[in-house]
Amino acid sequence: MDVLTDLLQxxxxxxxxxxxxxxxxxWGVRFPAGSKLAIHGILGGEAFAWTDDTGRSRHVLSGDIVLVRGPAEHFMAHVPGADVIPFLGLPSSGPPGGARRMVFGTGSGEPTTFFCGAYTFEGTLCTGLLAGLPDLTVVRSRAGSSLRASLDLFAGELLGDAPGxxxxxxxxxxxxxVQALRQQLATDVQAAPAWFSAMDDPAVGASLRAVHAxxxxAWTLADLAAEASLSRATFARRFTALLGVPPLTYVTDWRMALAREQLRDGAAGLxxxxxxxxxxxxxxxAAAFKRHHGTxxxxxxxxxxSPSHAGSVG
Known part of the structure; x- marks a missing residue:
């Protein structure tokens, strides 16, 4: 169980x-704020994308994936700072239960084609992961890459109308x-969560997978060192250097994060x-939780x- 999979699941x-x-x-469109993560894929042509009214934009090309960390209003157009209209107000067609198809713009020239999607996440486990992304991220899929192959398969299915x-x-x-996040986190290592780089370390990565699985x-330092095939002292130094916290502190922090999610859901008893x-x-x-959270x-x-406190409880 790698950390990225565990967080997303x-x-x-x-x-x-x-x-x-x-x-x-x-052409120019304005996408509403709302989802925690919006995703757009450029399937043909080119465009400019930005997240604020100043028009500071990114040039996006065919094969690019645009990730927008929300909730944030964002824009896409044929040129930076173009006049925009609400995307959700545009007329659409398409098969019942399938993706909407939209055609807009004025004039001629090579069209730009793109898809739009949105993600929701329950709880706060992915907060740190999303915080490691810029407000607007452009992930460039290389020819022959698995991301480009997935994008091509997606594009073909998007224009069909088969059942399912x-x-x-x-x-x-x-x-x-997942492919876009993996590529972005590997590219911008400084902004990526510490566990992402640590997963590449054969020893520390093995211990992280074991903890998340x-x-x-009842993990002990000896158990975790055995997963890493290292001595306890060597493992502890290596883990702390990569993660910024000692191994057993990481275990406790992760358990407390899982505890908060269960408590936030409200269904399970203590x-x-x-x-x-x-x-x-x-x-x-309860004693461990109080030591960790002070309550x-x-x-x-x-x-x-409580609605007045929900946003401030970590």
């Missing part, structure tokens, strides 16, 4: 491909997202949460459920 990342657009001549189209598009969109295990994270009893879990899990859950 536990955050129940859900994406939907919702449109295929063909823009002719002069939307389910297949949503699944392919997940593939494109079985977070409820005893069930404790068992799921490997604590011997509700009381030992009891019950009080934390109440604060998280």
């Amino acid at each position: 536990r955050s129940r990342a859900r994406g939907a491909a919702f449109s295929h657009s063909t823009a002719h001549g002069a 189209q939307q389910a297949l598009l949503d699944s392919l969109l997940d593939v494109i997202l 079985t977070p409820a295990r 005893a069930a949460v404790a068992r799921s994270l490997g604590y011997a009893s509700e009381f030992s879990f 009891s899990p019950g009080r934390w859950r109440t604060a998280a459920a």
